[in-house]
Amino acid sequence: MLTRDELKAKVCQEIDNRVEDIIDVAKEILLNPEPGFREQKTSKIVTRKFAELGLSYKEGIALTGVKTVVTGGSSGPTVAVLGELDSLIIPDHPFADKVTGAAHACGHNCQVAMMYAVTAAITKSGVLPSLAGRCAFMAVPAEEYIEIEYRDGLRQQGKLHYLGGKPEFIRVGAFDDVDMAMMTHTSSEADVRKLALRGTNNGCIAKRIQFIGKSAHAGGMPHRGINALNAAMLALSSIHAQRETFRDEDTIRVHPIITKGGDAVNAVPADVRMETFVRGKTIEAILDANIKVDRSLRAGAMAIGGKVKITTLPGYMPLNENLDMHSLYKANAVSIVGEDNFGYIAHSTGSTDMGDVEQIIPGIHPYAGGITGTSHGNDYITRDYTLAVINPAKAMAMTIVDLLADGAVKAKGAIANYTPKFTKQGYLEFMDKLLIEELYQG
DSSP: OOOHHHHHHHHHHHHHHTHHHHHHHHHHHHTSOOOTTOOHHHHHHHHHHHHHTTOOOEEEETTTEEEEEEEOSEEEEEEEEEEEOOOEEOTTSTTOOTTTOEEOSSOHHHHHHHHHHHHHHHHHSSOGGGOEEEEEEEEEOOOSOOOHHHHHHHHHTTSOSSSSHHHHHHHHTTTTTOSEEEOOEEOOOGGGBSEEEEEEEOEEEEEEEEEEOBOOBTTTOGGGSBOHHHHHHHHHHHHHHHGGGSOGGGTOEEOOEEEEOOSOTTBOOOEEEEEEEEEESSHHHHHHHHHHHHHHHHHHHHHHTOEEEEEEEEEEOOOOOOHHHHHHHHHHHHHHHOGGGEEEEEEESSOOTHHHHHTTSOEEOOEEOOEESOTTSTTOEEOOHIIIIIHHHHHHHHHHHHHHSGGGHHHHHHHHHOOOSOOHHHHHHHHHHHOEEEEEOO
8 A cells, every 4th residue: 555655746746747738728728718607618628628537527517617526445525626717807917808808817727727737636646546535626617706797697597696606606516525625826925935825814795786866967957867976976985984993803895896987978877886895804894894884875875865776795704724734735835845935824805705615614725826916917927837836736636645545534533623614504594694685765
């Protein structure tokens, strides 16, 4: 029987044998960016690579997701490795789609390449017979919570229930047979160094807002109108006035945008639309800030005698990182990049739906370097694919070996030590309670 170190050597060698192929996947996805729940081309890249490995798979999960599962030599837990299919919309990014403006300004192309690399390492290196349990490899849509109006339209049509990919995966049962999960995100933050672990991050809820006024000639008789844009501007000012009430330790972030400011310059705006997130470190802090945001939105409508329709949508949960998996990943990461090149980030004010997964099963969400520029910016570029794809793929493959070798004793221990925040049913019920639609008429 091979030792754990020998198994790790085999998965790393398999990745080394496929470096060019793995990096080509990252680059192909980079050149075919697609926003969430539209990732048809990206999904086909994943199914093509799974087929090349001789794997069967299920596609069309939550519209565009893909999943394959492989079985080890004996029974045990199931460990999932995830990659996110979607892009942002950054029209001036150098690799943006000329028509849609979609661009991989957050490194999800690298994530999918990592996931593919780990799939190849586990299935083609000969280690599977020595592992106790199963490995699931999942390409998940729509982590970037954008295009809220479009996605809410899909919800209203019954095509979706949640507006994020992993919550929808949870709802449709794609995680029902998974006991623990991991994925690695790229980052340009200096603290990440070459590989890093994350402590916590903000959760969020999303809001879709429509101010309703009355149209009239903007020059000839504005007094006969009700200016919905003025209502929106007053609401924005009211939100800003709340900021001094947000506690520093709650890391609240509220960042609205106006997606429609009116219909014509010579008509008093009667239909003005906004979107925003309300983010915070804890669920309690998010809900408290949300009350203040709703109060501000109503105040804007009331001041001008208009109406406001507020749709509050469930967003993402804070991360709940598993410390047993942390320690295994760190040891493997340090063996690749060295202690001096390993970092730790205590808290991030961004949000990810990996937090939703970690409310139900043990999981980790490490970070990899090799990137320059600003996250979600037009200068976010992969400069070193070894750092951004190959090293994190090896770290995850080695961590799977740690978890499932020797009768999966370490995986079983991590699961036993983990206390979930929610059952699946409890999670779905909580998320559904966050969905509130209100028409305020003053």
